[in-house]
Amino acid sequence: MKVTLNRVNDAFHFKLKNERGHVVDVDSRAEFGGSDLGASPMELVLMGVAGCSAIDMISILKKQRQEITSFNAEVEGERVKVGEATPFKEINVVFYLEGDINPEKAQRAAQLSFEKYCSVSKTIEPTATINYKVVLNNTELEKVN
Structure with a gap:
């Protein structure tokens, strides 16, 4: 099992993708410096x-x-x-x-x-x-x- 992570912006927004191509957005909440564009x-x-x-x-x-x-x-x-x-x-x-x-x-x-x-x-x-x-x-x- 393997996932890859790619940074999307200059804060904490990432796109993670599994080997089958499914993508999940991950981010931090705004109060912690993120953009709240995904789940933590x-x-x-x-x-x-x-x-x-x-x-x-x-x-x-x-x-x-x-x-x-x-x-x-x-x-x-x-x-x-x-x-x-x-x-x-x-x-x-x-x-x-x-x-x-x-x-x-x-x-x-x-x-x-x-x-x-x-x-x-x-x-x-x-x-x-x-x-x-x-x-x-x-x-x-x-x-x-």
Whole structure:
């Protein structure tokens, strides 16, 4: 896996491209000297958690023949000062699913994603706590033990 970065302006706007040609804009917010023309690197980390776990969950639920009519997620990260850096201390993920989906299967799909499959979460796990919950058809599900 490889990505390339090219600077776009004289501040912090970059275009990053993967080997398949997909481009992502990265920038810093204006208050930090950027032009706010793209997501920040730390926002991309949260997006990575959301995307990775969503792919896992949808894949698991499709294999179980669950009918997903809507799938959304919200991811929030809490950062903490460590020297000059501010890494994530805690990440909270909420999945919103709708459809004819067995609640136990939905909750188990989330559990499997974070405990076994999601490489992004596994990369972050040593330094940040990742919490998740599943809301199915407007009802928050209980955790599976």
